[in-house]
Amino acid sequence: MPPSGSLANTVTVGDVAAFVTSKNAGPYKLTLDIVFSTAADYERFVGQAGLDREAIAAIYGIPLADVLDVIHFAPAFAVKIALRRRITAGAAGDSDVYGAQQHVPLMQHRIAW
């Protein structure tokens, strides 16, 4: 048995979720969705991934205040995260007008599994 905490016991969020995706929720917010295929995967993830606001702030390297919410939505086997956009959608300097490619740090985040 490898020692706990080694990579052998970990997976990425993208390995175990059916979808990990991002999109604008209006021009001032981003929403990240982690959706699972089964209730079992969803419950296991909620039970052990420890993805609270602090963890999301660390994954994205953003201030805690910019992580607006982490919501569990059991009917869709989904965890939803709302972030404040660093820059309003489409304003000068924005790099992702639809906010559709902001999910990768979350998708590649490693969790115990």
Add this chain to the structure above:
Amino acid sequence: MAPDSLTVFAPQGMLGYGIPERSMRLGVERRPDVLAVDAGSIDPGPHYLGAGVSFTNRRSVRKDLEMILDAAHAHRIPVLIGSAGGAGGDAHLDWLIEIYREICRERGYSFRTARISAEIDRDWLRRRLADGAISPLDHDNALTAGHLERATRIVGQMGYEPFMRAIEAGAEVVIAGRAFDPAMMGAHALLRGFDRGLTVHMGKLLECGGAAAYPRHGSDGLLATLHHDSFTVEPPNPDKVCTVASVAAHSLYERANPYHMEFPGGAIDLHATRFEQESERVVRISGTRYIEAPHYTIKLEGVERVGYRTIAIAGVRDPILISRFDEYVTNIRSRVAERYPDGYRLTVHSYGRNGVMGSIEAARAEQPFDTSAAVLALTRSAALHVTYPGRKGIAGNLAFPFSPSDIAVGPVYEFTIHHLVKVEDPCALFAMDLFTP
């Protein structure tokens, strides 16, 4: 006596994104009471509201609208279209009405038609501002008289009532400016006394068309049938299915909170919502609750022009340059700053490195006229020729894929108005005209 059921067919999630002919035929064969389609979104960004143009293509919108009007004419089904022309201002609305008139003229259709404007009168907004009746939505920037003065265009997201008024006035086709997406899906249902919470939830699922069905590819339609205690959704496309997961997951889409959704005059609460698999392709939804808002509010959307943009796209292959990329960019910036010290913003998107996620400067460059071409021309020549440590490929740093290399993208707009305004009459802001094409 209220009817027992009402069927709404949304043939697509966005007017102009294509309607599969088989789905259209099968959907219409179900004899829907209403054909409703969303024609806009705020997602493509502030440019379209500012410039007064649609993000959808005219030819494609025309093709989709022809299919919808042919079905409406053949089966006498009312048609409701919201957020016309994408951003839903008067320029956008009139663009769609012109396409509509063209089709009607060619085909000899004479629907009684309502046009509903969503552009908001600025004097009225100034008075509401003075009354303290406008508050920011999703941000902390209070609206000022300056914002109202400088805004290129301001629209309000109408609720259900303007559509209901148009239906009551006898309109067979309603074409409206900026609207709450589910409003056109549910105006008939509210007039006929169906439950408000279920009606709003049904509209929320219909507004993206087939997106609530799996597999989620291509533009496609969705059918919903509303009863007094529940509603069902199913895709007309026999190759797709609605499942509890596909429908529940759609409740997440483009929303920060899946349990709570606000709209003009109220909100729906999904905590007690039940999603049940009625049959292989049909999902039944019940339990969604309506909560009346203390004040009826309209969401305002406005943009202002903050400058102009010129861009260039170029590739880099030299591994020495790539290893010194930060110093290279610093050299470009300092060369440009020698001639143009301020009044612009130079953004480098380094694709293959951090072009999407890279940290972004927050300063704003206000430009009264277009200096972007001059700044970019200097930036391009500097980028082509500045040095970096260890440089060996001294003839030129960049591979330009196009000539001309500099692309003027035109005025740059930013969202400056995203606020709620309290109103007394849900219809008063949204002027309606009736006509027959």
